[in-house]
Amino acid sequence: MSKGMPRAVVFVKNAEQVSDIVKRLNKEKVPYIARGAGTGLSGGATPFGGEVIISLVRMKKMLHIDLENRKAVVEPGYVNLKLTQSISDKGYYYAPDPSSQYACTIGGNVAENAGGAHCLKYGVTTNHILGLEVVLPSGEIIEISKDGIPDQPGYDLLGILTGSEGTLGIVTKIIVKVLKNPQAKKTVLAYYDDIQDASQAVSEIISAGIIPAALEMMDAIAIEGVESAAYPVGHPRDIAAFLLIEVDGIEAGIDDQINEILTVCKNNHVREVKVAKDEAERALWWANRKMGFGAMGAISPDYLVQDGVIPRTRLPEVLANIAAISAKYELRIANIFHAGDGNLHPLILFDATIPGESERASKAGSECLKACADAGGSITGEHGVGIEKSAEMRFIFSEQEMAAQTDIRAVFNPEDLLNPGKLFPTPGRCVEIRDKDLVPVKGT
Amino acid sequence: MSKGMPRAVVFVKNAEQVSDIVKRLNKEKVPYIARGAGTGLSGGATPFGGEVIISLVRMKKMLHIDLENRKAVVEPGYVNLKLTQSISDKGYYYAPDPSSQYACTIGGNVAENAGGAHCLKYGVTTNHILGLEVVLPSGEIIEISKDGIPDQPGYDLLGILTGSEGTLGIVTKIIVKVLKNPQAKKTVLAYYDDIQDASQAVSEIISAGIIPAALEMMDAIAIEGVESAAYPVGHPRDIAAFLLIEVDGIEAGIDDQINEILTVCKNNHVREVKVAKDEAERALWWANRKMGFGAMGAISPDYLVQDGVIPRTRLPEVLANIAAISAKYELRIANIFHAGDGNLHPLILFDATIPGESERASKAGSECLKACADAGGSITGEHGVGIEKSAEMRFIFSEQEMAAQTDIRAVFNPEDLLNPGKLFPTPGRCVEIRDKDLVPVKGT
Numbered sequence: 001m002s003k004g005m006p007r008a009v010v011f012v013k014n015a016e017q018v019s020d021i022v023k024r025l026n027k028e029k030v031p032y033i034a035r036g037a038g039t040g041l042s043g044g045a046t047p048f049g050g051e052v053i054i055s056l057v058r059m060k061k062m063l064h065i066d067l068e069n070r071k072a073v074v075e076p077g078y079v080n081l082k083l084t085q086s087i088s089d090k091g092y093y094y095a096p097d098p099s100s101q102y103a104c105t106i107g108g109n110v111a112e113n114a115g116g117a118h119c120l121k122y123g124v125t126t127n128h129i130l131g132l133e134v135v136l137p138s139g140e141i142i143e144i145s146k147d148g149i150p151d152q153p154g155y156d157l158l159g160i161l162t163g164s165e166g167t168l169g170i171v172t173k174i175i176v177k178v179l180k181n182p183q184a185k186k187t188v189l190a191y192y193d194d195i196q197d198a199s200q201a202v203s204e205i206i207s208a209g210i211i212p213a214a215l216e217m218m219d220a221i222a223i224e225g226v227e228s229a230a231y232p233v234g235h236p237r238d239i240a241a242f243l244l245i246e247v248d249g250i251e252a253g254i255d256d257q258i259n260e261i262l263t264v265c266k267n268n269h270v271r272e273v274k275v276a277k278d279e280a281e282r283a284l285w286w287a288n289r290k291m292g293f294g295a296m297g298a299i300s301p302d303y304l305v306q307d308g309v310i311p312r313t314r315l316p317e318v319l320a321n322i323a324a325i326s327a328k329y330e331l332r333i334a335n336i337f338h339a340g341d342g343n344l345h346p347l348i349l350f351d352a353t354i355p356g357e358s359e360r361a362s363k364a365g366s367e368c369l370k371a372c373a374d375a376g377g378s379i380t381g382e383h384g385v386g387i388e389k390s391a392e393m394r395f396i397f398s399e400q401e402m403a404a405q406t407d408i409r410a411v412f413n414p415e416d417l418l419n420p421g422k423l424f425p426t427p428g429r430c431v432e433i434r435d436k437d438l439v440p441v442k443g444t
Numbered sequence: 445m446s447k448g449m450p451r452a453v454v455f456v457k458n459a460e461q462v463s464d465i466v467k468r469l470n471k472e473k474v475p476y477i478a479r480g481a482g483t484g485l486s487g488g489a490t491p492f493g494g495e496v497i498i499s500l501v502r503m504k505k506m507l508h509i510d511l512e513n514r515k516a517v518v519e520p521g522y523v524n525l526k527l528t529q530s531i532s533d534k535g536y537y538y539a540p541d542p543s544s545q546y547a548c549t550i551g552g553n554v555a556e557n558a559g560g561a562h563c564l565k566y567g568v569t570t571n572h573i574l575g576l577e578v579v580l581p582s583g584e585i586i587e588i589s590k591d592g593i594p595d596q597p598g599y600d601l602l603g604i605l606t607g608s609e610g611t612l613g614i615v616t617k618i619i620v621k622v623l624k625n626p627q628a629k630k631t632v633l634a635y636y637d638d639i640q641d642a643s644q645a646v647s648e649i650i651s652a653g654i655i656p657a658a659l660e661m662m663d664a665i666a667i668e669g670v671e672s673a674a675y676p677v678g679h680p681r682d683i684a685a686f687l688l689i690e691v692d693g694i695e696a697g698i699d700d701q702i703n704e705i706l707t708v709c710k711n712n713h714v715r716e717v718k719v720a721k722d723e724a725e726r727a728l729w730w731a732n733r734k735m736g737f738g739a740m741g742a743i744s745p746d747y748l749v750q751d752g753v754i755p756r757t758r759l760p761e762v763l764a765n766i767a768a769i770s771a772k773y774e775l776r777i778a779n780i781f782h783a784g785d786g787n788l789h790p791l792i793l794f795d796a797t798i799p800g801e802s803e804r805a806s807k808a809g810s811e812c813l814k815a816c817a818d819a820g821g822s823i824t825g826e827h828g829v830g831i832e833k834s835a836e837m838r839f840i841f842s843e844q845e846m847a848a849q850t851d852i853r854a855v856f857n858p859e860d861l862l863n864p865g866k867l868f869p870t871p872g873r874c875v876e877i878r879d880k881d882l883v884p885v886k887g888t
Binding site for chain 2 (some may be wrong): 068115126136148152154159160163180183203250257313377379381382385405407408410412424
């Protein structure tokens with residue numbers, strides 16, 4: 001493991017304390033890392049060893065809610081799901097819904113620009129952030145778009161901070177958009193014998209001009225996992241894949257869209273397709289889907305989650321490449337993905353106690369990302385780069401393009417004390433570590 | 445006028461020519477400005493004098509269209525409206541629709557992060573850009589998200605370039621999203637005797653959970669203008685304001701939304717409200733609205749367009765402040781605005797031949813922006829800062845917050861040869877000019 005022990009963990013309560021500790025650490029030249037719930041999947045908040053962890057978990061308050069202007073102000077340690085829970089009785093919700101939303105914090109979501117099953121229609125975290133308070137590595141506290149008015153003049157600091165994986169500043173306050181609950185939603189489950197048919201159905205639904213709230217796919221190995229975990233649905237075990245499709249919006253339009261989706265599914269040789277008969281069934285289907293990663297622990301001692309993006313139309317070809325990688329490394333690979341926006345999650349199953357298997361899993365994961373990049377895609381859709389994928393940044397960026405980014409980091413973080421060695425390949429640090437290690441996710 | 449003569453104008457045909465000229469100008473330390481159609485409203489492409497203009501108007505081709513993956517690749521000089529015109533027969537369109545869309549170029553739209561009447565529902569230009577090719581001030585050519593896959597890892601270079609007003613690089617290729625035409629749209633026109641009632645109706649429509657495709661307001665002076673221009677609708681001359689409200693989406697949902705909008709309008713003392721009876725009437729209403737700025741030329745020798753943003757709920761209060769500014773400076777101020785997203789356009793009418801009137805208009809404009817900033821808003825929603833509003837950046841940014849931005853500029857543009865003096869207050873350059881001049885827009 002490339003993990004190391006931190007030098008200390010500091011629990012902060014407000015921006016002034018963050019500023020104070022940052023200034024002291026600067027003086028002593030001690031590296032430091034901001035950390036929320038630590039649910040990230042690429043090691044962004046993981047110490048290499050010797051860093052000070054600035055934990056934001058005690059900054060967990062909702063500071064202000066303004067439903068009339070559709071915004072909420074929260075501290076970074078505020079748990080994602082709590083926001084929706086606290087406003088749902090008034091008919092509002094917060095859209096970004098990573099599968100870890102019961103535990104992950106909105107500060108961490110900002111750092112990673114987290115996505116979720118519903119980002120096909122609603123966008124990722126950056127589309128829902130209206131303003132930030134940030135402690136810069138200098139110790140200065142700045143406010144970006146402090147009243148939450150979007151489209152500010154000047155350079156898009158909000159955009160550059162969001163998804164910067166904790167390397168440019170420490171977020172201490174966040175203004176987020178809240179949305180009105182859709183009037184209605186309906187959910188479809190479609191079972192396929194052939195993954196190509198399922199992929200074709202995905203393309204045709206989008207081509208029809210429907211933008212589903214979610215359009216998820218799971219393959220046979222992933223189904224084996226979720227059916228062995230906490231929320232089995234009773235999916236047939238002999239299908240190639242299922243699609244989970246949700247539409248939401250104005251009541252009057254929903255049935256027409258559902259009928260169109262059913263027609264597309266049937267035209268593409270679906271084995272069985274059904275609409276959730278009530279909210280309880282819909283909730284079960286989603287609980288089953290959201291267990292996807294954790295459920296791998298039920299069928300494999302260890303697994304490595306990958307996260308790549310491809311143009312939607314290249315799905316069948318990339319899935320074939322992933323199958324070939326699975327055969328080459330003799331490791332099973334499950335696929336869970338946000339099919340609507342081409343965001344794949346290959347889950348590479350392995351057993352760390354078998355010599356050499358961790359290394360093979362790591363190589364297989366990297367090759368899956370290469371397959372995505374070669375198809376005109378990207379090496380991460382929503383999990384970030386962190387420690388895990390910094391070497392793979394070279395699959396999609398030229399040295400010039402990376403230099404343009406590390407030059408920006410130097411503006412904010414000139415001493416490279418804030419979360420050093422993350423995101424970009426740093427000669428002698430994470431690349432070296434990357435070659436000999438990997439960060440497996442233990443099954444739960 | 446703060447305008448000056450450029451040293452030369454260079455018409456380029458491709459990125460390599462841009463790179464070549466930029467490298468030569470660097471060597472000679474000659475400042476330069478990229479320019480598209482020159483329709484911008486804040487002077488971003490206007491020379492102070494002595495700069496070389498790099499004109500992109502000959503780079504006007506559509507390079508590639510991929511409707512299956514919903515994207516188009518265009519050169520920067522490609523005219524905004526041409527994109528929609530070229531794909532509308534296949535059922536697609538490009539969403540950002542500035543009123544100048546018949547003339548403005550997509551490269552200029554990227555530089556200014558241009559908006560339009562439909563950005564309430566669809567977002568501004570930055571929400572529609574998938575990738576860019578950019579010539580940096582070093583002369584290097586970089587590609588950002590070259591296959592148009594969004595949510596790339598690393599820092600959000602796409603976001604920081606978009607809306608950077610031509611100060612970070614010269615865009616030479618743009619990948620944009622194209623959208624499927626909505627199945628149906630309907631448009632409502634509502635006449636009000638009291639602008640407070642109209643404002644309240646705006647708030648209630650949004651509160652009802654409807655997101656109209658557009659929600660526009662024009663006040664009595666603006667109506668006087670458009671009724672004197674090329675596309676009179678026959679609006680009553682004695683109303684306080686009208687609302688132009690458009691909904692689009694799935695056919696089945698439209699009528700319910702329209703009925704809800706009509707109910708809200710009636711509950712707020714509307715004098716008359718009607719639905720466009722056919723596409724011809726709808727088109728006329730929009731032509732009339734989109735003439736708004738130019739039409740001021742029919743009722744005033746000169747006018748100054750301003751562009752501020754406020755939280756939607758502060759509309760009545762800010763309108764009252766603008767009325768007070770009008771009285772103070774003894775200048776008529778028309779108001780045309782994207783009411784749904786709180787983006788105001790006060791149009792200050794003046795006569796530049798009357799001594800002192802230009803200066804009064806300039807001061808009145810600045811005070812309108814101060815009123816927006818004081819209400820928790822911003823000094824520009826979609827027109828940019830350019831020359832015109834660089835002094836007003838201080839209304840919303842602290843010195844630290846501006847330094848964070850000018851430090852980023854220095855990374856890309858260390859010699860400050862690319863579009864110098866724009867966007868940020870530069871001591872001794874634009875502030876000084878700002879105090880004695882203004883950029884009036886001549887009526888057409």
